[in-house]
Amino acid sequence: MPLRSRSNARPALRYVTACLLTSCLSFAASFTAHGADVKAYYVTTAVEAPKVVPKTTPFTRHADRIFDRLTRPTGPGASVAVVRDNQVVYLAARGEANVESHVRMKPENKFRIGSITKTVTAATVLSLVRQGKLSLTDPLSKFLPNFPGGAGITIAQLLSHTAGISDAWDVDPTRVLDTKTLVTLIAKQPLDFKPGSEWRYSNSGYILLGAVIEKVTGHPWADGIAELILGPFGMAHTDYFEDGVDVHDAAQGYSADASGKATRPPFVSITGPMTAGALTSTAQDIAQFAADLNNSALFPTDLLKAMTTPAKLSDGSEAPYGYGVFLMTVRGEPAFGHNGGIEGFSSQFVYVPKAHVSVAVLVNSDTGSPSARAIALQIAAAAIGKPYRTFVDQKLDDKARQAIVGNYRIDDHSVHAITQEHGELYVQRAPGPKRHLVPAKGDLLYYAGEGTDYFHVVKGHDGKVTAVKFYTDGMTPPRTEKRLEGDAKIEPH
Numbered sequence: 001m002p003l004r005s006r007s008n009a010r011p012a013l014r015y016v017t018a019c020l021l022t023s024c025l026s027f028a029a030s031f032t033a034h035g036a037d038v039k040a041y042y043v044t045t046a047v048e049a050p051k052v053v054p055k056t057t058p059f060t061r062h063a064d065r066i067f068d069r070l071t072r073p074t075g076p077g078a079s080v081a082v083v084r085d086n087q088v089v090y091l092a093a094r095g096e097a098n099v100e101s102h103v104r105m106k107p108e109n110k111f112r113i114g115s116i117t118k119t120v121t122a123a124t125v126l127s128l129v130r131q132g133k134l135s136l137t138d139p140l141s142k143f144l145p146n147f148p149g150g151a152g153i154t155i156a157q158l159l160s161h162t163a164g165i166s167d168a169w170d171v172d173p174t175r176v177l178d179t180k181t182l183v184t185l186i187a188k189q190p191l192d193f194k195p196g197s198e199w200r201y202s203n204s205g206y207i208l209l210g211a212v213i214e215k216v217t218g219h220p221w222a223d224g225i226a227e228l229i230l231g232p233f234g235m236a237h238t239d240y241f242e243d244g245v246d247v248h249d250a251a252q253g254y255s256a257d258a259s260g261k262a263t264r265p266p267f268v269s270i271t272g273p274m275t276a277g278a279l280t281s282t283a284q285d286i287a288q289f290a291a292d293l294n295n296s297a298l299f300p301t302d303l304l305k306a307m308t309t310p311a312k313l314s315d316g317s318e319a320p321y322g323y324g325v326f327l328m329t330v331r332g333e334p335a336f337g338h339n340g341g342i343e344g345f346s347s348q349f350v351y352v353p354k355a356h357v358s359v360a361v362l363v364n365s366d367t368g369s370p371s372a373r374a375i376a377l378q379i380a381a382a383a384i385g386k387p388y389r390t391f392v393d394q395k396l397d398d399k400a401r402q403a404i405v406g407n408y409r410i411d412d413h414s415v416h417a418i419t420q421e422h423g424e425l426y427v428q429r430a431p432g433p434k435r436h437l438v439p440a441k442g443d444l445l446y447y448a449g450e451g452t453d454y455f456h457v458v459k460g461h462d463g464k465v466t467a468v469k470f471y472t473d474g475m476t477p478p479r480t481e482k483r484l485e486g487d488a489k490i491e492p493h
Contacts (some may be wrong), residue, residue: 052088052284059383063090066378070449071095075262076254076365077105078375081287082383083358086295090379091284097251097364099262107283109251110237111362112270113347114277114340116286118206120229120238121275122159122324123293125209126303127228133216136306140208143215147187147208153195155212158205159323160311162198164191165205173268176243179221182274183211199311199319203276210275221275233292238281243269247280251364253344265343265366277342286360290337290351308336330377331386332475339373341366348372355384374450381474388452388474391440401425404445404457408468408481416455416468416481427455 054060063082071078077095081088093105128134134143134155140163141150157163166189171177177185186204193200210221217224222240230238241247255265270278293299293307310318310327320327325336330352337350346368349360361376381387404425407415418427418437425437425445436448437455445468446454452474458467469478 052091054089054091057089060090062382062387063379064092066382067092067094067375070375070378071370074102075099076363076367076370077251078361078363078370078372079105079107079109079111079251079283080375080379081107081283081360082379083287083291084383085356086291088284088287089383095364095370099252099254105251105364106249108237108249109362109364110239110247110249110280110282111251111347111364112253112277112342112345113279113281113286113362114273114342114345115203116281116338116340116347116349117273117275117277117279118340119324119338119349120225120279120289121206121209121213122307123299123303124213124225124228125155125159126299126307126323128213128216130300130303134212140212143212144183144208147183149191149195155209156311156323157195158209158212160319160321161200161202161205162311162313162319163195163202163205164193164198164200165202165208166190166192167202167204168192169204171272173272176269177271177274179211179214179274182207182272194314196314199313199321201321203273206276207274213275225275225279229289232298233289235281235285235289238279238285238289240278241270241280243267243271250280251345251362253342254365254367255344256365256367262365268343273342277340281362283360283362286347286349286362287358290349290358290360291356293351294353294356329473329475330384331381331388331473333384333386335380337376339376346372348376350376350380352380352384357383359383369449371449374447374452377452377473389454391438391444391446391451391454394439394441396425396439398423401439403465406465407484409484410470410479410481415484416470418468 067080071094075095076099077093079093080090082090091107093107093109095105097103097105097109129136136156138155139151140147140153144150153163165186169185169189171185186207213221213224253265254262257263293304307323307325308327309322311321312318325338328335328337330350333352333354335350335352339348344364344366346363346366351358357380359376359380361372363370363372378388401420405418405420407417409415414429416427416429418425426434427437428434437445438448439445443457444454445457454471454474456469457465458469460466465483467480467482469480471478
């Protein structure tokens with residue numbers, strides 16, 4: 001088989017991996033790298049598919065309206081692909097692939113996909129399980145005999161983020177890292193918890209899976225992924241590119257300065273994220289990949305079941321994650337997916353099994369605007385015939401905004417704290433991020449740039465705000481969160 005080289009590949013380190021739950025959680029990992037230059041070589045057997053031009057339908061018109069509402073014609077943009085019943089039914093792009101040169105985004109543009117790489121890595125490991133080359137119950141020590149505590153860590157725990165592998169290591173993010181150096185850096189950190197006892201998102205755990213792939217296959221991790229997944233799944237536009245490679249049709253990634261202006265992020269080597277976040281792809285490749293995970297000829301049903309079953313912890317509780325995917329809902333329908341962030345880029349895919357619908361959204365900005373998550377969920381909901389509600393924005397004066405400010409009890413350990421800053425409302429569930437709220441008609445508040453989860457402000461007979469009702473995934477019944485009196489607060493555990 002022909003080999004193709006990618007000169008100077010390296011995974012951007014400080015990449016932010018956002019998680020899909022019914023409400024969005026975020027996990028950030030700051031990596032740095034140093035080591036020797038590494039080249040990536042891997043087999044590509046995929047044949048490029050002909051260009052797809054989906055038919056115009058009521059759904060595509062609805063998707064266009066959603067996409068237009070959540071993006072802008074100038075500045076960083078996004079590419080979207082929707083596959084239904086194994087057919088591409090929507091393919092579109094908005095914004096600019098290169099802001100400085102005003103190059104329009106197109107569906108064929110390639111993006112760094114960050115932690116969606118983990119889904120590909122998990123599929124690769126499961127394919128090796130199918131071939132009998134490893135077992136989910138194998139200890140890490142079988143493949144990395146010198147890794148501290150490896151005898152008590154299983155492949156399944158690495159896949160499900162229940163192994164306790166720490167991300168608390170640090171190196172210069174501009175330096176190149178090879179697999180041996182990465183494993184050594186990770187091994188120096190103590191475990192965050194006893195394997196199997198907790199769930200905590202771990203980029204380092206997925207890097208170790210890359211080392212396992214190399215040990216089992218005898219080839220660089222990118223070769224193994226290409227031979228086992230990219231080739232068979234026909235992912236002709238998904239690659240691992242080394243630093244400095246001129247990638248055809250690549251979208252330029254962007255961050256933002258203090259004023260909100262799009263700026264190029266500082267250089268970070270793409271070698272660090274490795275099998276946790278180093279791949280580049282297109283929206284169509286990712287949407288088709290998600291659909292093909294449900295094709296038993298490519299990916300046996302028992303492997304998909306294992307991938308999409310929530311991991312169980314030692315106390316009997318379930319984690320929000322299977323193997324390489326988050327478990328979620330879209331308008332109440334069971335679904336799975338993953339999102340990711342890496343310097344200059346963010347991404348999201350979601351698959352709704354009952355409707356046989358997959359949606360992939362790739363964005364060339366790491367700022368959250370456009371929101372890959374919001375675009376993916378809203379278009380997925382439209383594709384399954386259960387669209388999210390639309391909101392009519394409403395201006396509130398200072399008195400009306402101040403009347404909403406307060407702490408609202410979620411449970412015995414947490415609150416939604418609504419604050420006002422510079423004439424805008426924000427909400428925070430500690431220790432999560434503070435998020436901008438937009439008032440809408442009907443006493444509603446929704447997350448700026450999203451429109452999936454939302455609040456309904458509840459008032460008493462005297463007009464005073466007594467509670468908010470929180471609609472997770474836009475679904476009923478809502479959770480009623482009563483307002484705490486005075487300055488009462490609940491300390492998060």
